[in-house]
Amino acid sequence: MCAAVALAFLVPLALSLGDRAREEAIADAARRSALVTGALAVSTEPAVIERAVAASGGDVATRPVVYGLDVDTGSGRAAPEDLDRARADRRSLVADVAGGVVRLDPVVLGDRVAVVEVFVPDAALGEGGGRRWLLLGAVAAVLVGAAVVVVDRVAARTVDATRGLVQGALAIGDGDLGARVEPSGPRELAEAGHAFNQMAERLVAARADEHELVADLSHRLRTPLTALRLDAEALESDDTSIGTFSEAELDRRRGIRRIRQAIVTLEGEVDVLIKTTRKAVTHDAGPATCDVSEVVRDRMVFWSALAGDQNRPHKVFGAQLRIPAPVPRAELAAALDAVIGNVFRYTPQGTAFEVAVSRRDGYVAIRVDDAGPGIADPDRALRRGTSDQGSTGLGLDIAKRVALQAKGSVSIDRARLGGASVVMLLADPEATPRPVNRFGLVGRMAREGRDQKGTGRRWPRPRPGER
Known part of the structure; x- marks a missing residue:
């Protein structure tokens, strides 16, 4: 994905740079042609024209060629129809030829029209193309490598934050209500971490409130238990070790003993229930x-x-x-x-x-x-x-x-x-x-x-x- 994005960015950039190199080569040809056309505007003497051609620079193969005058400036490459079109339109044009392009600039000299040709080889049109593609390839490699590193770091933070949420959820599920997560990672995961901590706090408060309600309700049982205990204490003795009693009396005293023992046991269970569920929370009643x-x-x-x-x-x-x-x-x-x-x-x-x-x-x-x-x-x-x-x-x-x-x-x-x-x-x-x-x-x-x-x-x- 990163490589595709880099290529989509760098390929158009390389093509744009190639077009710019072509335009610069043709502009250089126009500059060299202007030296000759300026000399023709001053004089049509062969010596003047030859000096202007020599002053334009470049090697012999790419020096300007003048058509329409009795001056030997070398053999040209332009096709006859391109020369005729330049004379007829009387404006500059660029035409493709074998091995490159030529720039044709017409010059009006009274009743005659001379044409100055400047050849630009393919090597000049694509000058620096290899270095350019190599440089852009290196840039693409650096961008892809940097993107991989950044994505890896972002993915690692995301994975760590997600793993923390999973571990916190598992801890809450196992009964560890004190488990919390450190909000981190992308904004959405950080918000999920905050929401998880708030949920855990509310769960703790709800469970504490439930325990407190159990404790309070258990404490309310003390009222009927107190009444039962007082009534049981008002009953006769349940001692069966001293004296002689009938079967009915023994059963009655044993029943009294069982009642008193049940009340004591029930009071003990209520105390245990209250002490094990007592929490300090705020109760908001309607x-x-x-x-x-x-x-x-x-x-x-x-x-x-x-x-x-x-x-x-x-x-x-x-x-x-x-x-x-x-x-x-x-x-x-x-x-x-x-x-x-x-x-x-x-x-x-x-x-x-x-x-x-x-x-x-x-x-x-x-x-x-x-x-x-x-x-x-x-x-x-x-x-x-x-x-x-x-x-x-x-x-x-x-x-x-x-x-x-x-x-x-x-x-x-x-x-x-x-x-x-x-x-x-x-x-x-x-x-x-x-x-x-x-x-x-x-x-x-x-x-x-x-x-x-x-x-x-x-x-x-x-x-x-x-x-």
Whole structure:
């Protein structure tokens, strides 16, 4: 292909150079003829003409020949019809003859017309043709060699880039989600490399999101598991080693033991599932709204039954009126279950708790207070996957993610009952926007700065057994 392109370029160039050499040889003949025609215009004396012919240069075979005068300037080569045509037309012409071409220039001398002939041999017409073709052949060889080298380098880059894409795809297919490619090669392959890396990043994010969803859904199983465990603990003893029992009683106690063992096993499996699938990703839920009061009343029906079994005093405040929140109902219910479930899990039986709902200043607040030992490190408790009690550490993080989804926040403080107070703030979708006040903004920024430094959430001293 490269050779064909070089030939297509160089062959016309060689022909053009050959034509130029021919034109230059004929132009030289015209110059030599002009010396003789100029002498004829001055004088027709034989001596003058012979001197002009000798002055034109060249060898004897190619010196000008004058026709139509009684001057012996040598034998000519032009055909009689070409001489007649030059005299009749009275203009210069070039005619082919054996061994080359002749240039005929007519000169009007009164009632006579003389013709000056200059012979140009084939060697002069094609002078330098061999060297010219040799030079062009060398140029063609250099061009073909350079094209081969360039094409080889470009092809090597293309092959390397393609091989990198293939290896990256195979690595992703084998489960190595950290595999990436270095975009290189032609622009199209480089763009394909960038697209491959973006696809790999999205695949990692999607898989992490899937794992996180599994972890969160698994954590939600803790609510019914807690209820089953508490119910199982309320059953009679399953000890069959002491005393004499009937077959029916033995079967009943063995059934109780199996139930308790199954619950322990199931809780262990849920913990393993959560810990092995927990990842840190951002979850973007779709827009939805729900009634906070309705969710609180519905969930408290469930938790009130468990609270009655454990002799836990409990109260609900502010859940009578409709209070909207910009989160899906299922998400808010899961967050509320996570917070209340912590109360049942980490406080002794008989510990009082209360749930309060309020709405003001553009926010909806859901507060869960208990009379337990409290939380020693609120900031650590709000970090995902962190727990001092051997659990998965996802409970408060679920509440925090739901609050962030509703453009709010979660805070932990000392409760009025003496234990922990977990407050979820959700943006009120029906609140009227307030105009921005410069001084109010400065004050809010100062308060946020103090909160970030942790000066408003630290308790003076932890209590024994705090979670």
